[in-house]
Every structure is written in C-alpha cells, then in structure tokens.
Amino acid sequence: MKKLLIAASALMLSLSVQAAQDPEAVYARACGVCHGGQIPTAPQRGDKAAWEPRLAKGTDALVQSVTNGLNAMPPRGLCMDCTAEDYQAVIKLMTE
Numbered sequence: 001m002k003k004l005l006i007a008a009s010a011l012m013l014s015l016s017v018q019a020a021q022d023p024e025a026v027y028a029r030a031c032g033v034c035h036g037g038q039i040p041t042a043p044q045r046g047d048k049a050a051w052e053p054r055l056a057k058g059t060d061a062l063v064q065s066v067t068n069g070l071n072a073m074p075p076r077g078l079c080m081d082c083t084a085e086d087y088q089a090v091i092k093l094m095t096e
Helices: 002-016 023-038 048-055 059-068 084-095
Strands: none
Touching (some): 023 084, 048 084, 059 084
C-alpha cells in the first residue's frame, strides 16, 4: 500500500510540472516586440556587445530582472505564463 501511494504521489507531481515552452514562440509573442528594435534601451536579439554586461551578472540575475521587471521592461516581460526555465531558454536564444 505504501509503495502504491508513493508511486501515485510521484505521478501526480510529474503531471503538475509545466514543460518548458518553445523559446522561439515565447520570443515571437512576448519578447520580440521590445527586443526586436522598437525599444532602444532593450538589448536586441543577437547583439553580443549589448548582452555582455548583462550576462556578466549571471543567468539567475537576468531571470530575476525579467520576473520583477527592470527599467521599461514590465514584470514577467509580457509572458505571464512563463516559468523561470522558459525565461532561461529565451535569454539564451536572445544572447546567441
């Protein structure tokens, strides 16, 4: 009985974990509006020089900035259903 309860609990936990979204799709719907050049202070996708000082702070700090908002960027960066994992993937996409 104990093993059955443990197995059922593990299954429920695995079902409740949200899979990461496609970074390209998240960028297209939430990030590209500003990071595509429309907002001059937002570092553009692929602009290594603009991203370098931000990357120096570390990915965790960048995820925190997106989550809380920073300067003109609103909290959660217009992606209300993104997880920290989603943000990490999109940051990687934009900084390459």
